[in-house]
Amino acid sequence: MSTEARLRGDRLTLAYERRVVAEALTVAVPDRSFTVVIGPNACGKSTLLRALARTLRPRAGTVLLDGRDIHTLPSRVVARTLGLLPQTAVAPDGITVADLVARGRYPHQGLLRQWSPADERVVAESMAATGVADLADRPVDQLSGGQRQRVWIAMALAQETPLLLLDEPTTWLDVAHQVEVLDLCARLHAEQGRTLVAVLHDLHHAARYATHLIALRDGRVVAEGDPRAVVTADLVRDVFGLDCRIVADPVTGTPLVVPAAAVPGRR
């Protein structure tokens, strides 16, 4: 492959205790891309993300970070290179926004290095970039879902990693907050030059925000590349089993998937 990729999965077999989710799955995340992984439920997209983030150990194959097996690298080194926003993050009772964001500095801190000037600056910048600076002293459990998700993204940003993985960052959010969070991701990608990998459910969002799309079905890559080239009616039928027409998004010009299944009496 011609493009550079610091993060790759090489012939991965991914499995939970009994269920094998993917076999011989090979993917590469192009540097400085906003890569979005799509696919139907249970296709293995979140599992793939968890393997890339080393929260799931592949049964076979290797995840390579800068050319080395991610499980042999010191965990602090990985934590300074690759951040993750999982679906399972829990905010401790009563913690404030600033305190939670500050916990993203963990891999940069130590017993005698508890709060460096860099920690202070990066936490402030992360809160500013995600628009939660005004909420700094508010308890996280009093925030709305959209605000809370921005706080978690701020925490992941504070980790200061060139690569950031997001597992379904828009689930549970209403449509306005979904767009807000994705706009934020697009801005972080464009302005800060970070490589982003997100698992998304919504094809329309994926096609609109991704610079690189990976479509999975049954643990296999069905198509990947620029969404303008990749998202076709054939692909959607192949991956999701949905008949559709593709039109240009009137706002961005990116592919917009319009389901063809007609309600009787309307067309």
Add this chain to the structure above:
Amino acid sequence: MTVLRTRAGHSLRWRARPLVVGTAAALLAVALGVLAVGGGDYPMSPADVLRTLAGRGSPAEEFIVGELRLPRLVTALAAGAALALSGAVVQTLLRNPLGSPDVLGITQGAATGALVVVVTGGGSLALSAAALAGGTAAGLLIRAVTGARGLTGHRLILVGIGVSAVLTGVNGWLLTRAPLMDAARAVLWLTGSLDGRGWQQAGPLLLALAALGPVLLGRARALTAVELGDDTATALGVPVDRVRQALLGAAALLASAAAAAAGPVSFVALVAPHLARRLTRAPGPNLVTSALTGAVLLLAADLLAQRAFADRQLPVGVVTGVFGGAYLVWLLAARRAGRN
């Protein structure tokens, strides 16, 4: 939040409130300690107590302070601190505010060990050793049933409840096997008591605290990451399974050591971390403040148990049970009222 930085790039950060609370608790422990050593059938003034501690008391005073009252005081403080540390760690790792070593069956395991010794007629040293061994064995049993990766949330709670239910049954059976006198001794032990505790109880407990305290405090930072969920902690670079095993192991040993010295004193492990969190208003496990709070709580409870009724002394477990339970009910009621 206060930050101290050196030119070499080192930095320390602390919050004012936990520091104030911690200092206040330590001072309170000293004041109660002087009161505890000074009071009793042979009253001594605080000045006498300090003079005797400095080694300039009469032989009688030296004996009363050095051999009777001081070891009891030290046992109370150390057991309170050990139970509170154990409770704070378990509550954080289970992500459950009702977590404590009792929920995991550690305390019941210690009781099983102690009861076996009571039934077979062993001495108090054997009883302590058996309690420590019993609690440790219960911890190892849980570890064996769940596996290293299963030491999380609901699974751990369920296995712990199962283990503690089985052990409670065993303990009941052992009690029915004991002759009446031994059964009375066993029930006193099961309530938790500091009566007649000497250096042979205080010494090993202090050793356990000195050895395991640093194990916990050294992982306090990692614990604040684990609090955010396993995946988040892994992403932050914390070896979650290893940290959790070390912390739970140390917590189980501390609870067992406390039970070996003072019996399974109820509610201190549960209540002290809650109280510390409310007082400090700081997120996170608050290990140091919890330990100091626990030490003060158990000492205060023991003073009450000794002095509240002129004609008779109570086992300290009665006091912690009554007050701990009442505090918990009040806490839940206040929280509910706050919601409505």
